[in-house]
Amino acid sequence: MSYKVFISHSSRDQGLVISLANLLTRFGMEVSVAEWYLSPGERLDTKVLREIDTSNYVVILLTRQGIRSNWVQQEIGYALNKNKHIIPLVEKGSSGEDLGALQGREYVEYDPLQPQQALIKLSEYVRLLKLKKEEQDNTLLVTAGILAFLLLLAGSQK
8 A cells, every 4th residue: 555645835845845755755655746747737726635635644844935835825724624644844943823724733843954854854754654554554454354264264153
């Protein structure tokens, strides 16, 4: 099963998005960035909402540009309404008020002068979430297998 991460960001943060996407891909994640997959003629808002819907995690890049982006704010609202696991990456120096609907949540702090530290921390966190989810899925499969075996056993004793 693949685990998908949607990256919500300002178009001005392409370098950061590319670096993060590369790290997440190395950890076995499928990365969704709306403008990377062209669908000429399709409404962009429909496409973005579908990508959020099909993602396991939503990473929100709250850089100075991201905080001001109407698209990013709408994506936050949509992800919250869909109860998606949101992982904020917040630029150093931002105030709590800048976080809007994400105020009071834990986040990974991003220093534009040393971006790799935050990107690695965020990627490792997402990898741990993925491993935990895989472990839960495997436990469910084993449990279902045992139950099926017990049912077969009970049925053959009749």
